[in-house]
Amino acid sequence: MAERAARYVIIGNGIAGSVAARRLREFDRACRVSLLTDEPYPLYNRVRLPHYLKGMISREEVFMRSAEEEKARGIDFLAETTVSAVHAQEKFVECADGRRLPFDRLLIATGGRPRRLSVPGAQGPGVFTYQYLDDVNAMRELLPNARRAMVVGGSLIGYELVAAFREWNLETTWLIRGPHFMHRQIDAEAGALVSRIAQRHGVKVIYGEEVAEMQRANGSVSEARTTGGRTISCDLVGVAVGLKKNIDFLQGSTIALNEGVLTDEHLVTSHPDVYAAGDVAEFNDLVVGQRSLLGTWHNASLQGELVAKNMLGAQLVFKAVPIYSNPLFDSRIKVIGITSQSDRSLESLVKNEPDQGRYLRLFFRGAQLVGAVIIGKIDYHLRVALMKYMLTGEHVPNKQHLIATQSHTV
Numbered sequence: 423m424a425e426r427a428a429r430y431v432i433i434g435n436g437i438a439g440s441v442a443a444r445r446l447r448e449f450d451r452a453c454r455v456s457l458l459t460d461e462p463y464p465l466y467n468r469v470r471l472p473h474y475l476k477g478m479i480s481r482e483e484v485f486m487r488s489a490e491e492e493k494a495r496g497i498d499f500l501a502e503t504t505v506s507a508v509h510a511q512e513k514f515v516e517c518a519d520g521r522r523l524p525f526d527r528l529l530i531a532t533g534g535r536p537r538r539l540s541v542p543g544a545q546g547p548g549v550f551t552y553q554y555l556d557d558v559n560a561m562r563e564l565l566p567n568a569r570r571a572m573v574v575g576g577s578l579i580g581y582e583l584v585a586a587f588r589e590w591n592l593e594t595t596w597l598i599r600g601p602h603f604m605h606r607q608i609d610a611e612a613g614a615l616v617s618r619i620a621q622r623h624g625v626k627v628i629y630g631e632e633v634a635e636m637q638r639a640n641g642s643v644s645e646a647r648t649t650g651g652r653t654i655s656c657d658l659v660g661v662a663v664g665l666k667k668n669i670d671f672l673q674g675s676t677i678a679l680n681e682g683v684l685t686d687e688h689l690v691t692s693h694p695d696v697y698a699a700g701d702v703a704e705f706n707d708l709v710v711g712q713r714s715l716l717g718t719w720h721n722a723s724l725q726g727e728l729v730a731k732n733m734l735g736a737q738l739v740f741k742a743v744p745i746y747s748n749p750l751f752d753s754r755i756k757v758i759g760i761t762s763q764s765d766r767s768l769e770s771l772v773k774n775e776p777d778q779g780r781y782l783r784l785f786f787r788g789a790q791l792v793g794a795v796i797i798g799k800i801d802y803h804l805r806v807a808l809m810k811y812m813l814t815g816e817h818v819p820n821k822q823h824l825i826a827t828q829s830h831t832v
């Protein structure tokens with residue numbers, strides 16, 4: 423590394439990039455850190471967006487930092503700055519406005535952006551994805567006067583939209599293309615359990631159909647026609663049909679890409695001075711023995727911490743079991759480790775107790791436990807055992823015993 427003050431550039435001001443910026447400045451007081459984001463805001467908490475959408479907290483309570491705080495910490499915070507290309511060999515990033523920023527080490531922490539519906543009528547007022555503060559600001563403007571909503575997509579984000587619309591007392595239809603909610607991670611019985619929970623909270627759930635087109639009245643959305651021939655009246659549509667990692671600007675950069683930015687277990691990309699962290703990093707995951715793309719806040723934050731230290735010269739290995747825990751109205755779903763969504767060859771075992779509103783599915787690669795989906799309550803000791811097996815990679819001596827003999831009541 424050069425003897426003058428080191429220059430670090432971070433693309434993306436989500437939790438991964440923001441934590442990394444702070445740690446770099448803390449551990450190397452002389453270094454220069456530029457933190458770039460295409461959004462107009464300093465760091466805010468995406469996990470709190472559902473609370474803001476439901477009207478439970480104010481817009482101000484979503485924010486975690488201010489631009490002044492970043493400046494006071496010696497971070498050069500550049501909002502509304504889109505990076506359009508990375509020149510890894512020449513060591514500079516190019517911004518859409520033509521600026522060029524040189525770096526000694528670069529961090530890519532650009533997360534993902536929601537996929538949109540491409541059917542006729544889907545572009546324009548009344549149809550929203552759910553990823554950014556601006557998405558929620560725009561929905562909040564319509565919500566007080568809306569009466570009917572539709573949510574497209576049987577994902578956790580789809581669920582979050584459904585729950586928020588019901589919180590505003592909207593007549594809500596949930597359109598799920600697959601046979602049930604999260605159909606790649608849970609089976610039909612668990613899907614039925616989630617359906618019952620949603621229906622009990624006033625949601626109309628439709629499976630196996632997609633939006634064919636949307637009609638508009640006075641510019642805003644008024645109804646959707648489905649591939650099954652139904653017409654659904656709606657003045658608000660939430661779209662939750664998956665995320666695409668923000669890597670387009672890296673095409674042609676020589677940095678190896680797959681679905682995300684490929685890294686080793688130290689979060690170093692194919693270029694030794696370029697790192698990736700957070701949702702966009704497709705890293706060599708030693709816990710599950712494959713490349714993983716994770717989508718949790720906690721993971722992004724941990725990776726931000728670790729990558730900063732590695733950018734300063736450490737050789738730390740990223741090892742963690744991701745847990746995504748989400749309410750499902752009055753129940754809860756936890757997705758731990760990897761599931762059949764990312765590896766369809768995994769073996770799975772299921773324990774379903776619909777009368778108690780509980781479901782447990784464990785995912786194995788050979789004798790190794792690599793993931794779990796839990797709906798409803800789970801015994802603390804069983805959860806500790808699951809985490810221990812996953813973190814250590816210790817073989818499970820008897821899989822049936824693990825799932826069957828442990829109680830998962832509280």
Ligand SMILES: Cc1cc2nc3c(=O)[nH]c(=O)nc-3n(C[C@H](O)[C@H](O)[C@H](O)COP(=O)(O)OP(=O)(O)OC[C@H]3O[C@@H](n4cnc5c(N)ncnc54)[C@H](O)[C@@H]3O)c2cc1C
Pocket residue numbers: 433434435436437438439458459460461468469471472503504505506531532533534552553554579582668671699700701702716717718719720722745746747748
């Ligand atoms: C509504 C919602 C609810 C959620 N709930 C939970 C939850 O309960 N639990 C949980 O664990 N996780 C949850 N998540 C997921 C969690 O928020 C993410 O895993 C986490 O925020 C990822 O952080 P990140 O720093 O990797 O990326 P991001 O937060 O996505 O930040 C990336 C930033 O980079 C910017 N960017 C992208 N490309 C460029 C470019 N070319 N130039 C400049 N800037 C760029 C983006 O605009 C963005 O600001 C939720 C997400 C959403 C949307």
